[in-house]
Amino acid sequence: MGEFTADKSHPRYESLLKRHNLEIAASRGMLADSALIAHGRGEAFDYLLGEKTSENAFLATKNALAHLSAAKRPIITINGNTAALAGKELMQIANYLNCPVEINIFYRTDDRISAMLKHLEDIKQEHGITTTILGESPDAKIPGLEGPRAKCCHEGIFSSDVILVPLEDGDRCEALVNMGKTVIVVDLNPLSRSAKMASITIVDEISRVADNMLKIIENEDNLEIDIGFINNHNLQQSLNIIASNYS
């Protein structure tokens, strides 16, 4: 894997850097075949949204962080793409929240789990993070799901009350909602099943979301849950942005 050499002044710098990070993750065995295709879909939706955080996405991000802060057992789950794009930032957020992270991948194989675990342990070491990393030894199942994607950790996903699941599969999102959890999804497609199913959907790109959360943590003393938040309205505002860019 070559070094990343693009100049910061390149108009596609951010986009190229993300691809580079994904290529590194792929070469380390962290990604399923479908991960790069999924990233491409995300790129297209991000393009439609103007490649920036919308006002409603920022409010959803703040509200999500408020729910995580107020939770009894918050958890942040991390899959291959999110580890590659925002692994460090998500670990820092978990560190602030004093909660574990759980590796949570759809196409679970031992090799992929090991590769991700190593990647996250390296980040932990390098940045002095104390967060527990779960997911290596799942000992519980998400009710309503079959096979490897049902697996989770009892002290992690299973027992959580508020859960951040970036880039989640629709079925699993539904199963988590059915468990009574507050489910926070990050999804660039406001019409995806996950986006419509979640308690709070942040329609934004995961590395921008993680950066925004870290900024909010730095700047705000007390985070308040927005009791008037209606996710459907939030989604409609993102739809409006796409429609207005396309008419």
Added chain:
Amino acid sequence: MGEFTADKSHPRYESLLKRHNLEIAASRGMLADSALIAHGRGEAFDYLLGEKTSENAFLATKNALAHLSAAKRPIITINGNTAALAGKELMQIANYLNCPVEINIFYRTDDRISAMLKHLEDIKQEHGITTTILGESPDAKIPGLEGPRAKCCHEGIFSSDVILVPLEDGDRCEALVNMGKTVIVVDLNPLSRSAKMASITIVDEISRVADNMLKIIENEDNLEIDIGFINNHNLQQSLNIIASNYS
């Protein structure tokens, strides 16, 4: 690479089959790293377009075929993704038009050219196609471009008057238009630089476009060029479909 086992009744059958074909192509060394990401972007736009050929896309396809049929030196160019998704069909169209195809890849390496050549030669043998395959030994350059992506064949792309370049890069599309050619692009994003730059943009998925062209060839005796065709209107109609799906 495992066999493709999804059932035709699966709601995502077409989508899964395309991914499978791309994974095979990737394992044969036909694709650059960015090819799967590009496919994902295409998937997202196709989703926004309802995953079917719109009326305006079908008219653009007919008009494109009429231009290719009336050309003195038509040519069809093929890159990694198009070879994987519609290689056979594009070769059959070239066979009908009695024109060559030219391998035309953005990240040109000898290995990738060899892998694609083998793939297309296999198709040629298997389906009794007599079309010449160019691109292995480029001997000309597209004016205005630098490096490997400028390379082309004098008896192919360089001397063509009407050129089908599915999934083309914006810069190269512009350079081909500047050479005075009628440039036909297949692009699912109606706002891409290529889409806006081309003489005729077919806003549709490449395997549907190729199938449609073969059906038109089977059914129609004489193809007439649409002299009233305005590409901007065509693009606007595809934009309207996306906007109406999103408001």
